Structure formats: structure tokens, C-alpha cells
Amino acid sequence: MQRFQSILQFKKVSCKNCYKCVRNCPVKAIRVHDHQARIIESQCIYCEKCILVCPQDAKEEQNMIPAICNAMENKTQVIASLHPAYLARFGVTGINGIREAMKKLGFADAADAAEGASLMISQYRALFAEQKEPGIMISSACPVIVQLVKKHYPHLLGNLVQSASMMQFHASYLKKKYPKAEIVYVSPCISAMSELRDSGNEVDYVITLEELVQWMQKEGISITEKEPEQIAYRSREIAIADGLTDLLGAVKGIRRLSVSGMEQCREVLEEQAKKYMVCPFEMSLDVSNWADAVICDYNYVFDPQAHIKRFFSESGKEEYLFLIDEAHNLVER
Numbered sequence: 001m002q003r004f005q006s007i008l009q010f011k012k013v014s015c016k017n018c019y020k021c022v023r024n025c026p027v028k029a030i031r032v033h034d035h036q037a038r039i040i041e042s043q044c045i046y047c048e049k050c051i052l053v054c055p056q057d058a059k060e061e062q063n064m065i066p067a068i069c070n071a072m073e074n075k076t077q078v079i080a081s082l083h084p085a086y087l088a089r090f091g092v093t094g095i096n097g098i099r100e101a102m103k104k105l106g107f108a109d110a111a112d113a114a115e116g117a118s119l120m121i122s123q124y125r126a127l128f129a130e131q132k133e134p135g136i137m138i139s140s141a142c143p144v145i146v147q148l149v150k151k152h153y154p155h156l157l158g159n160l161v162q163s164a165s166m167m168q169f170h171a172s173y174l175k176k177k178y179p180k181a182e183i184v185y186v187s188p189c190i191s192a193m194s195e196l197r198d199s200g201n202e203v204d205y206v207i208t209l210e211e212l213v214q215w216m217q218k219e220g221i222s223i224t225e226k227e228p229e230q231i232a233y234r235s236r237e238i239a240i241a242d243g244l245t246d247l248l249g250a251v252k253g254i255r256r257l258s259v260s261g262m263e264q265c266r267e268v269l270e271e272q273a274k275k276y277m278v279c280p281f282e283m284s285l286d287v288s289n290w291a292d293a294v295i296c297d298y299n300y301v302f303d304p305q306a307h308i309k310r311f312f313s314e315s316g317k318e319e320y321l322f323l324i325d326e327a328h329n330l331v332e333r
């Protein structure tokens with residue numbers, strides 16, 4: 001299984017007077033120092049907004065293709081699990097043409113992760129049936145939303161649906177079928193890489209669809225679909241907006257709300273957060289991660305016992321500018 005430090009970072013470029021990524025990051029997870037933007041991964045939710053707006057195309061993401069090639073050269077059986085977004089990306093009706101192309105790349109086989117989506121839907125239905133108390137359940141199907149809750153709304157962690165994702169269900173299914181294989185998940189975005197760190201995960205590598213396209217182009221491999229596929233998994237709808245809620249269908253006693261896009265998701269999360277009794281101090285600490293300026297007592301900066309660890313711990317290497325009012329009072333402390 002791949003172990004790695006950083007999923008997403010910026011290359012060394014001159015960021016002077018740009019700040020487009022900083023302005024567009026929905027969770028303020030970017031700092032610029034010495035004309036170089038840096039992503040603070042402990043805050044980043046891997047939405048890739050910053051990458052889309054960067055005029056210098058400064059993306060530097062985790063690249064697992066060399067490790068996959070290495071496994072193939074060492075005769076390891078490598079199986080691909082493809083997120084159903086591949087249908088739209090390649091304009092095909094099914095997996096057959098892609099399976100052949102991926103075999104030419106060195107994969108032993110390729111399968112549609114919609115198979116994992118069917119298992120995940122069954123799990124959701126079982127969890128809904130067990131739900132006795134009224135409450136809110138937040139889908140954990142999208143890794144970006146899971147990261148948003150974990151890193152920015154931790155008090156809602158208990159509301160995340162306790163189910164493995166489509167990717168994880170499919171990897172477990174494939175590992176039963178091919179016990180010695182290593183599994184590569186092909187995702188429409190990099191956020192799935194964040195799931196590699198989850199306990200119980202059986203995926204070995206994650207690459208994006210765009211990386212797969214570039215890999216095929218480099219090897220001169222194209223996709224030929226001999227004939228349209230007749231059998232279509234309904235669970236492929238997971239790849240479209242509202243797909244999950246449609247697939248779940250009507251469940252007695254459950255009202256569903258489908259939201260898309262970061263703004264809508266945050267509106268809903270914040271509305272739910274207000275229903276909880278949240279400690280104002282802890283909440284202000286959480287909010288301080290998003291703030292450009294913090295007004296606080298001297299102790300939170302200068303007292304080694306009381307300083308705010310999230311900013312001043314040994315691992316915190318950020319540069320801050322302090323405006324100290326009535327500094328003569330410091331001597332008294």
C-alpha cells in the first residue's frame with residue numbers, strides 16, 4: 001500500500017501579486033510566504049478550486065503511476081477499479097473497450113466501481129433501517145465532504161454515515177476475487193487519495209482519470225469500443241448530481257436533502273451546527289483557522305503554557321505579523 005506525505009501542493013513558481021488561489025480556497029488553507037503559495041494540508045479538503053484558478057498551473061499532486069509500473073514490472077497482479085465517471089470522460093457505453101486498453105498498459109483487469117456503489121447503497125439502506133432516533137445523517141460518499149466535516153465541522157463527525165465508500169467496497173470485493181492483487185482506484189478527482197489513510201481501506205493506489213488519459217497518450221494507447229454495451233449498472237448513476245439520493249429511493253421515515261457545490265454544502269452544515277450546543281471558546285478556536293486576523297490576550301501568543309498550539313506548536317511553521325497593543329503590560333505578566 002502506498003504511504004505518502006503530501007497529496008496536493010504547489011510547485012515553485014512566482015506567486016507575486018497573484019493570490020487567486022488564496023481568494024478562491026473555501027477553507028482558507030493556503031498561505032503565501034516569500035512569493036510562494038503553500039497548501040496547509042491539515043486544513044485542505046482537496047476540492048481543487050485553487051488548481052482550477054491558478055494562472056501558472058502550479059499543481060503538484062501525488063503521482064502514484066511510477067509505483068504502479070514498478071509493481072507491474074515485479075509481476076504483481078494489478079487490477080483497476082474505475083469510478084463510473086470514466087463513461088463521460090471517455091464517451092463510452094461500458095467498461096469493455098477501456099479494459100482492453102488498460103491491459104495494454106499492464107493491468108491484469110479493470111472493473112467498474114459501480115459494483116462497489118451497489119454494495120454501498122445496500123449498506124446505507126441497512127443503516128437507515130436501524131436508525132431508531134430522529135437525527136441528521138450526512139452522506140460520507142464524497143471524500144471532499146468527509147474532509148470538510150473532519151477538519152472544519154468536527155462536532156458533526158457523529159452525523160457522518162458510518163459506511164465505507166464505493167471505492168472501499170469495490171476494493172474489498174476485488175481483493176476477494178483476486179486475493180494477491182494490488183488495487184488501483186481511478187478517480188475523477190484527487191480527493192479519493194485522502195481515503196488511502198483510512199483504517200480498513202484495501203485500495204493500494206489512487207490515480208485520477210486525467211492521469212490515466214495522459215498515461216495512455218504517452219504509451220500511444222487508444223480506446224476502441226467494438227459495440228455498445230447492453231448491460232448497464234443502474235448504480236453508475238452515483239456519478240451524477242443527486243445520483244445517490246435517487247439510487248436510495250424512498251425510505252420510510254427518512255427525508256432526503258440533496259445538495260451540490262461547496263457553498264450549498266456549507267450552508268447546510270452550518271445550519272445543522274447551530275442546533276448543537278457548541279462551546280463558544282472551542283468554536284472560536286475552530287473559526288480562527290479561517291481568519292486573517294485574530295484579536296487575543298497576550299498569553300495566547302507569549303505564554304509557553306497557554307499559547308494556542310494550532311498556531312505556535314513546533315510543527316507550526318507559519319509566518320505571522322503581530323500588532324501588540326499596550327506592550328508595556330507584558331512586563332507585568
Ligand code: SF4
Binds near residue numbers: 028044050
Ligand atoms: S484543494 Fe481546495 S481546500 Fe485545498 S487548498 Fe486548494 S482550494 Fe483550498
Ligand code: SF4
Binds near residue numbers: 013054
Ligand atoms: S494561484 Fe497559482 S500563481 Fe497565484 S498565488 Fe496561487 S499558486 Fe501562486
